[in-house]
Amino acid sequence: MITDSLKIITKEQDLPITNLECNTFNHLEFKIGGNSYLLDLPEYKFSQNPGTDFDPLVSKSPDGKWLAYTDKYNIYIKSTQDGSVKQLSSKGERLYEYGTYYGWSDIIEGENGERPKRLLVNWSPDSRWFQTYITDMRYAPEMYLLDWSIDTIYKPKLLSYYRGSPGDTDMVKMIPVFYNVSTGEEYIKYQLQSTHTDPIQYEWSSLYPGMVYQENTIRGYQSVELYRCDLYTKKEELLYRETSNTNIDNYESNIIEPWNKAIITTERSGWKQLYLLDLTTKALTPLTSGTYYVNEIVQIDTLNNTVFFLPLAKNPGAIHTNGTLYRLGLSDLKEELLTPEDANHDISISPDGLYFVDNISTLDQPTHTILKRIGSPDSTVEISRAAITGLDSLHFRAPESFTAIGRDGLTTLYGAIWKPTTFDSTKIYPIIDQTYTGPHTFMYPRNFSSAWPDPTNPWQNWVL
Template sequence: MMTNKNLLSLVTATLLTGFQLLGQGTAADYKRSADYGKMVADKVINNPFTVQWIDKEQRLWYVNNTEKGREYIVVDAGNARKEKAFDHARLAAALAKASNEKVNADSLPISGLEFKANNNIEFQAFRKKWSVQLSDYSIRDKGTATTDDRRGGRGGGGYWGQRRDDSQGEPITSPDSAWVAYVKNNNVFVYPKGKPAEEVQLSFDGSPGEYYAGYLSWSPDSKKLATHKIRPNTPRTIYFIQSSPVDQLQPKLESRNYLKPGDALPQKQPVLFIPQTKKMYAVDPALIPNQYDVSWIQWRKDSRAFTFEYNQRGHQQYAVYSVDANTGVTKALIDERSKTFVEYSGKKYRKDINDGKEIIWASERDGWNHLYLYDGETGKVKNQITKGNWVVRKVVHVDEEKRFLIFEGSGREAGQDPYLIQYYRVNFDGKGFTALTSENGNHSAVFSSDFSKFVDTYSRVDMPPVKVLRSATDGKVILELEKADISALQQTAWKQTEVFTAKARDGVTDIWGIIARPSNFDPNKKYPVIEYIYAGPQGSFVPKTFSTNPSGLNTVAELGFIVVQIDGMGTSNRSKAFHDVAWKNLKDAGFPDRILWMKEAAKKYPYMDISRVGIFGTSAGGQNAAGAVLFHPEFYKVAVAACGCHDNRMDKMWWNEQWMGYPIGEHYAECSNIVNAHKLEGKLMLIVGEMDDNVDPSSTYQFVNALIKAKKDHEFIMVPGMGHSNGGPYGIRKTHDFFVKHLLGVNPPVWEGQKEVF
């Protein structure tokens, strides 16, 4: 009689054999995944990778990749003409002779190319700087090339959370060089330059617990002085044990200044001093209560006033205040409010016009991110500059004299992906609105120094790039530059990523995403589905430009999966309502939309097996991936979460309070993976770097602790010495193996250098 155990073993063996016959998750698949980059490398030609305008000229240059190699092109924008920048063979010969190195004319080893006056060019090659006269190709060695090594340490040379000691500062000389201002014993002093014995004390109430900032700001006319009076907070320190330092045997203890949600913040009070009369005017604290931040002081050029910005904690009020420099009277010029959040961290835009007589300001007050023109004296809105059910993404240029601006926007062109960036021009009064681009693609512009022309490159995930020269006045194409050729790519086994849309949870809103398939795709097979997720509310994340491997999805697909990426509700760059889904609810992560999207895709493509769905992500995506198997285990079966902020109270203050709000409430716990660890179903692997100073690694450790206490099976990888990442090559391989094992039911191939033990 067959026991249940024997029956289970037989079923498992049958399933394993079946999947192995399908050829998914095999050593050959792993090799094809590893070699994917080689397969697609250099298969897209006529796709320039550098475009640069020549300073203050109507000329530009770019480097084109041709079948033969790299080709340098110069464009005369004024005459709509392009030609080779120089004779590649003659330049190669001159450089080879001067450097005594081998030089290929089709792959010139040059960098830092500059076009100089009198038909000269300069560049770096072979660790030297060279100058070439193009009239006769005479070449001159200009000495050793300078290098700009900015690699530094972790964080690109500085830790993001480090705070400067604002109680300290150097003495500041007034613009007319008559006075010197400084802080001593926490108070403000001035003295006539060169006569420090004649110092005058301007404040008397400073103390270590409430000091005047060492950052002092003179008015342009040298008659007034301003700074902040600051009540400091108690800093929070997080600690790391570097277990395996490279320079010693024993571990090291490191620390970081790292404010978390709910921690106390400094409170700042702008203060105006008039040294001649010794008068002092302090901004009423009632105008700026419960601060998240008060910005530094910005003087008007005529010294009539200074402005500062006030961001209330909780991010539901953001204001611009003006302080009269003669009376100290403070008034609000802009007072932006929201019932959810004002996205100061990503959408704030302010441009003062004519020394603040007017202000251009970005706001989502009508439900979409648009620009408004304010009267800079009264604080009244003169007019809305842009409007409609679409969004302004970025202001590129403001012409104060001609009173127009150029900006990036998305969602305006009917029938297009609402995330595709287009370029527009509009006058300050909202009139003269002109679409500078409109083709169905994601546009990227490089403007001439006078903003009269621009090089426009546009593409989609499913459309190769096109590059043209356009007028920045009306958008007309002046000259077609290059059109990418993917014919060589199409002759490989490469599968183009597909753009797919489905309706959101409201049944109305379109949700956009992409689908990647393996190069040996067979529609008669069944493929598990893996979602690559990052649902951080600070942006939208599905690639929109052409790529042979967008987000690296194809590399994962090669192992025998369909891989998708989706922007669900709660992410940015759509309407305010679309974005607000994230407010105080980061656990939502757009999952209802993502699940509906995949179900619709599976209806169209039955080979997508949504009974076997995996998910992986890093950072906020790590929080999302783990949340998938906690809050939606009926759909997501396997997850890999790298360096996730598994409880938003454990992560950095600025990011989490922006979306989760202040004060800290029960909603933080409701969204916590740690608090909800007992809900785990399916398979989960956690990855963290022990030196992650972006997301406190204790967030992952506490999640592991909660899973252990809840007796939940999981896997955990801590990578010694590593910072904020997906685990590097080791973590990526472990991620692949985890999905192969638990979604395909196949034992992953043995790692190189190891032997099979069973």
């Protein structure tokens, strides 16, 4: 079809498709060469999707009536109906900038150069409010780099970026600010300045106008606070506070307003588990328990009263670094293992909760992708299987897993070692130590696609 319609020579195993999305049950949307296309599945018709040009520096309100943007470090909105413009902020200046954020990888060229332009606007569902930040870089020092890779200029290029170190107090600050679209009211939360590495997060209520949920991870990761805020009355209600003497590892909260509940993760038992938080009484009810770690809440099916989650170290005898998918019934707290294979599972569940796509792999087992109907173990359909003949022809050597016991004498630690393709056990090789002890992440390759920390390493004369 692609060959006939676009006159492009293609191969079945090498389609020039990117950004494949199933937006409805009847249509697939994808891109080829920068152009967007639609495939009508019932009639199997192929057409170009003109769509609209996406501008990352403009944000349209959900009702389509307003466009938010920045100009000279201030935030504006423009009516899509009559073209009228409202200036909402007036105190913006260079390094104290409204409506923006500092990107983790933003690089600044030269002395006092401009950073990449950014826009961050979080609209309420009813388009009456939006939330953004003031990014304050006035007192933050820069770290510097020298780029020696450009031969034509015969000297290094000066680059810089903002990044704080432990104990620094002069970091980039993110100050939350809210705007009432109809009145132009500006509500700045000066007392809640956070660092750009952990800005305060907001989630709008889907039921109550002007209501927003605020999640604030306190710097140091020893405290997380969840509030419910009324922008009309300016009242705030503390719903939950998580604390730790060490650190909180990837706290997660999922607000379920029709139930007036939230499903959260907490390590209060010593293991990261799921709990149900009553937003009225603030009571906590454990949903899971055991000597394992809940890595991720994949999906909450409110219609069927079900939670899908990925735990680690739950299955006896399995490799504890691999995530497996479980279904938890909230009525009876019955758990069901949906992915029995001893491998890592990267999961995508259909919106109706009936099917899931599973990318199965390990650090040395190539990915194969299957489709399953939940509750029907015999309904498995294989979608694809990664071909690694190209890697084999290059004598690719997959990383090897190993274990060691931690200094507590009890905990099993998992590691991986990469050897060069020409590895000779009788020779001595230099070893590069690429460990990261956390918190919040680890370097161990949990799946096949992450087993390449440095694509050139297999052909170098060292061990990683």
